[in-house]
Every structure is written in structure tokens, then in C-alpha cells.
Amino acid sequence: MKNKNKNVKKTNVKKQAVKEKVKKIDENKGGVEKNKKTWAALRGMHDILPKEEKYWKTMYNVAAKSAEYMQFSRIETPILEESSLFIRSIGKGTDVVEKEMYVFEDADGGKICLRPEATASVVRAYVTDGLWNNPQPVKLWYWGPMFRHDRPQAGRYRQFTQVGFENIGILDPAADAELIMIAYNFYKDLNLPVEIHINSIGTPEERERYKNELLNYYRTKKSYLCEECRKRMQKNPLRLLDCKEEQCQGVKEEAPQIIDWLSESSKSYFMKVLEYLDELGIPYVLRPSLVRGLDYYTHTVFEVYPISGEGAAQSALGGGGRYDLLVEELGGKATPAAGMALGIDRSVIYMKEYYQQNQLRVEKENYDIFFAQLGDRAKGRAMKILDELRGSDIKIAFNLYKNSLKTQLDIANELKVPYALILGQKEVQEGTIIIRDMESGIQEIVDQKKIETALKKKLKKFDDTNK
RNA sequence: GUGGCUAUGGUAUAAUGGUUAUUACAUCGGUUUGUGGUACCGAUAAUUCGGGUUCAAUUCCCGAUAGCCACCCCA
Numbered sequence: 001m002k003n004k005n006k007n008v009k010k011t012n013v014k015k016q017a018v019k020e021k022v023k024k025i026d027e028n029k030g031g032v033e034k035n036k037k038t039w040a041a042l043r044g045m046h047d048i049l050p051k052e053e054k055y056w057k058t059m060y061n062v063a064a065k066s067a068e069y070m071q072f073s074r075i076e077t078p079i080l081e082e083s084s085l086f087i088r089s090i091g092k093g094t095d096v097v098e099k100e101m102y103v104f105e106d107a108d109g110g111k112i113c114l115r116p117e118a119t120a121s122v123v124r125a126y127v128t129d130g131l132w133n134n135p136q137p138v139k140l141w142y143w144g145p146m147f148r149h150d151r152p153q154a155g156r157y158r159q160f161t162q163v164g165f166e167n168i169g170i171l172d173p174a175a176d177a178e179l180i181m182i183a184y185n186f187y188k189d190l191n192l193p194v195e196i197h198i199n200s201i202g203t204p205e206e207r208e209r210y211k212n213e214l215l216n217y218y219r220t221k222k223s224y225l226c227e228e229c230r231k232r233m234q235k236n237p238l239r240l241l242d243c244k245e246e247q248c249q250g251v252k253e254e255a256p257q258i259i260d261w262l263s264e265s266s267k268s269y270f271m272k273v274l275e276y277l278d279e280l281g282i283p284y285v286l287r288p289s290l291v292r293g294l295d296y297y298t299h300t301v302f303e304v305y306p307i308s309g310e311g312a313a314q315s316a317l318g319g320g321g322r323y324d325l326l327v328e329e330l331g332g333k334a335t336p337a338a339g340m341a342l343g344i345d346r347s348v349i350y351m352k353e354y355y356q357q358n359q360l361r362v363e364k365e366n367y368d369i370f371f372a373q374l375g376d377r378a379k380g381r382a383m384k385i386l387d388e389l390r391g392s393d394i395k396i397a398f399n400l401y402k403n404s405l406k407t408q409l410d411i412a413n414e415l416k417v418p419y420a421l422i423l424g425q426k427e428v429q430e431g432t433i434i435i436r437d438m439e440s441g442i443q444e445i446v447d448q449k450k451i452e453t454a455l456k457k458k459l460k461k462f463d464d465t466n467k
Numbered sequence: 468g469u470g471g472c473u474a475u476g477g478u479a480u481a482a483u484g485g486u487u488a489u490u491a492c493a494u495c496g497g498u499u500u501g502u503g504g505u506a507c508c509g510a511u512a513a514u515u516c517g518g519g520u521u522c523a524a525u526u527c528c529c530g531a532u533a534g535c536c537a538c539c540c541c542a
Contacts, residue, residue: 040515040532040533043532043533043534094540095468095539095540095541096540096541099468099540100468100540100541117542146542148540148541148542150468150539150540150541151468151469151539151540152533152534152535153534153535153536153537154534154535154536155542156540156541156542157542160542161542162542228538228539239539239540244538292541293540293541294541303541303542304542315540315541315542316541316542317542318542319541319542341542342542343541343542344542345542346542347542372501372502374501374502375501403500404500404501405500405501405502405503406500406501406502406503407496407503408502408503409502409503409504410503410504411503412503413503413504414503414504420502420503422501422502424501425501426501434501434502436502436503438503438504441502441503443502
């Protein structure tokens with residue numbers, strides 16, 4: 001008796017010492033120590049943290065599934081490209097090229113840049129990788145980071161992720177409608193209400209004629225205009241129709257509309273696209289002022305907007321259009337094409353907001369069981385069993401670093417698992433394991449060799465009756 | 468790129484020109500080491516950075532940085 005007590009005391013003292021050491025180690029983990037340099041992410045760059053992962057994963061899956069169904073093949077192009085590629089495609093005078101590109105010299109002295117968008121890269125690949133020899137059209141999709149040195153705001157980052165779809169080698173209103181359908185369905189699958197803003201900007205010649213007409217009209221109204229608009233007349237006449245100043249609204253309403261300046265064939269092409277959208281039941285708003293900021297667009301242009309979004313989500317979630325001249329512009333044969341890209345960061349923000357407001361939830365990873373272990377020998381055996389159950393399709397949560405059963409069951413409870421496995425010294429010796437029903441608390445002892453079958457029998461998802 | 472607003476633990480917040488900076492959640496530990504949900508106790512953790520005013524600044528001023536808002540533009 002006496003001896004035993006002594007031993008207990010001794011081990012307690014030992015335990016204390018060990019505990020304090022462990023505590024010291026614990027104190028050093030994580031956190032930020034004072035007077036040490038730390039690094040923040042660069043301006044406009046952000047980390048996507050584990051708690052956001054469920055949104056990103058959901059979006060990727062929705063896009064990939066849609067791409068497969070619509071027969072778009074995945075393409076991945078480099079993040080770095082020659083800057084002239086974008087100057088040529090997006091256009092010299094555009095904001096994206098003029099002030100937002102990350103351009104620098106590489107070690108060879110070449111002017112390269114981080115891609116501000118991917119359409120140019122995809123078209124480059126189409127031209128240089130001989131994709132024009134494939135059955136036409138070539139339908140491609142991508143997902144990846146883009147870079148624009150813009151002033152950051154919510155949903156506007158310097159590195160952001162886009163998913164995009166490009167359909168190269170076909171001039172058919174059905175292709176345009178198809179892209180809009182993919183964009184619309186992307187949000188539909190995520191339960192997010194959006195609407196499509198759409199317009200046609202015709203051919204460059206038609207657009208030029210219209211621009212002149214618009215300028216003629218605005219010149220006569222110059223005295224009514226705001227300062228911005230007077231600048232726009234010089235710089236970017238098509239943007240005149242975007243003005244939000246009250247004093248310009250009247251002038252805007254009376255202004256000529258581009259649709260009236262399109263040729264018959266351009267007009268009927270656009271009408272056909274709209275007919276398809278009607279047939280598909282996709283809500284759209286005709287927006288004569290929609291012109292888009294990249295030079296390569298022709299004919300159909302569209303943008304996707306959240307419905308009733310507040311704040312950051314108010315800006316476009318995505319957009320696209322036809323770019324019939326781009327392939328030729330980038331050195332290929334004259335080839336019609338159309339494409340569309342969606343902003344994932346913005347969509348995630350919208351999804352979070354909308355889901356919170358409407359009490360929708362993204363499904364989290366659910367575990368089937370929690371595996372609790374007790375004692376040294378059980379820990380080793382538990383690892384072995386976990387290893388054996390890998391590939392069983394049973395999702396098992398566990399924490400091998402906690403020694404108290406209480407804590408482990410606490411975790412099990414938080415994870416809302418229906419069952420827990422408990423393995424202690426006794427079970428190790430007997431070759432058994434306890435299966436605990438977390439709701440009723442009823443426990444069952446089974447042979448370790450029969451864990452998998454016993455669990456599958458209990459878990460609903462392995463229920464064969466539905467098959 | 469232009470203009471504006473803001474900056475307190477991981478998150479959300481309170482307060483103040485002057486002792487030890489409030490609270491909640493989260494995290495970690497515990498309430499005798501083999502049984503969870505509740506409860507209780509405890510621990511860790513913050514005034515963005517740099518200047519100035521002042522006896523004294525987290526608080527007032529200036530600057531930097533970052534975030535946000537509007538414009539621009541776009542995803």
C-alpha cells in the first residue's frame with residue numbers, strides 16, 4: 001500500500017515536470033512574437049482560408065460538371081505571357097492594358113506580364129498549338145488566377161480567380177446563347193439569382209459609324225453635360241451612356257442607340273440570340289450602354305449581375321461576348337469565336353452574403369464516425385485500424401493527440417457523428433472494439449476484424465435497399 | 468488612377484489624455500486520469516507602423532501601410 005502511494009506520488013511529480021515542458025512548447029506554437037518582423041499579404045492579394053474552402057470547392061465542382069456536360073475541355077495556359085499578347089488583344093488604349101498590367105522584364109530582357117485575363121492566352125494556344133486542326137469548334141474551359149493592378153476593394157483584388165469558357169471556330173447564335181446559358185446555370189446551380197445584361201456592339205465598322213453619330217448628338221448637348229462626360233467625349237464616347245450624373249440623364253435618354261446602327265445581318269443575329277434566351281427562360285435586360293472594356297469584342301456582349309445584391313456584389317460577377325476578329329489578330333486564320341468568364345472571388349462573396357440572408361447552407365464535410373483511443377497501446381492499434389479502413393469509404397474523424405476519452409467524445413459530439421468507435425487497453429487485449437451510438441448512448445462490442453462490415457451495416461449511406 | 472471613411476486579442480466588440488485596456492465567441496487546459504451534449508474554473512491572446520503635441524497618447528495631430536466606400540474600370 002505504502003509503496004504504491006509513493007509510486008503514485010512520484011509519477012505525479014514526473015507528470016508535472018513533463019506537463020510544464022509541454023506547456024513551454026505549447027506556448028511557442030503559433031501566435032506572433034513581439035518585435036519580430038512579420039509579413040502581410042501584398043496589397044490586393046488575399047489568402048483563401050480553410051473556412052472558405054467549401055465555397056471554392058463547390059464552385060469548382062459546379063463549373064467542372066457543367067463543362068463536362070457541355071463538352072468543354074479543360075485547358076491550362078501559363079500565368080506569364082509576353083505582354084505584347086495582351087496589348088494586341090485587349091487593346092492599347094484600354095484601362096486593363098494601360099494601367100493595370102503587372103509588366104516586368106525577365107532575366108532575358110523580354111517584356112512579360114502576369115496575365116490580366118485568359119482569353120488571349122487560350123486563343124494563342126489555339127493558334128500556336130494547332131488546335132485549329134481539331135474538329136471545329138474547339139470548346140475550352142479554364143480556371144485560374146488573373147492579375148490586375150487595380151485599386152483594391154471588396155471583390156476587387158489584384159490577384160483573382162476566373163473560370164472561363166471559350167468556344168472557338170463557330171459563328172452561330174446558338175454558341176452565344178450556350179455561353180450565356182452556362183454562366184446562368186453556374187449561378188442557378190449555386191442557388192444564386194442573377195440576371196444577364198446584354199447588348200450587341202456589331203462590327204468595328206458599325207461601331208465606328210455609331211460612335212460618330214453619338215458624338216454628333218452629344219456635341220449639340222455639350223452645355224448640359226457633366227465634366228466627366230466632356231472628357232468621355234474625347235476619350236471613350238461609348239462610355240457616355242454609363243454616366244450616373246443626374247444632369248446627363250436627360251441627354252442620355254434621347255441619345256441614339258447602337259442597335260439602330262447595326263446592319264440587318266448583325267441585328268438579326270442578335271435577335272436570334274435573344275430568341276434562344278427566351279426559349280431557355282433566362283432573364284435578361286437589354287442594356288444599350290453595355291460596351292465592355294476590352295477591344296476585341298464584336299456583336300454579342302453580356303454581363304452577369306447579382307439580383308438585389310448590396311455592396312460589393314453589385315458589380316458584375318462575370319461577362320463575355322463574341323470576338324470574331326481576335327484569332328486573326330493574334331496571327332491565326334480568320335476564325336469566329338465567343339467566350340465568357342466569371343469572377344470566383346466575387347461570386348464567393350455574393351454566395352456568402354446571399355446564403356446568410358436566406359439561411360442557406362453549403363454542405364460541410366460530414367464524418368460518419370469518430371475513432372477514440374485510450375492509452376498507449378490503443379493509440380498504435382488505432383493507427384493500424386485507421387490505416388486498414390482507408391479506402392472503405394467510411395469517413396472517419398479522429399484525434400490521436402488527445403488522451404482523454406472525455407475530450408475525444410466531446411469532439412465527436414461537435415462533429416455530430418452518429419457513431420463513435422472506442423478502443424482502450426482492454427479492447428486491444430481482447431481484439432474487440434466498442435461501437436457507441438452517439439444519440440442513444442448504447443454501446444456494442446464487436447470483433448476488430450468485423451469493424452468495417454458492422455459499421456457499414458449501421459450507416460445509412462451504405463444501405464443497399466435504395467439501390 | 469482620383470476623392471472619402473476606418474484601423475483595439477484569431478473573430479466580434481467596450482472604454483479612456485493618467486494604476487493591471489472591457490466583454491463575448493473561438494482556442495487550450497481542468498472539475499481525480501474508460502464515456503459527449505449543459506454547467507463551472509483557469510490559461511493564452513489586442514490598441515497597425517513611424518513621427519509630433521504633452522509631465523503623460525491606445526485616445527489629439529501628421530505621415531506611412533492596409534481595409535472599406537464612391538468614382539474610374541472590371542471579374
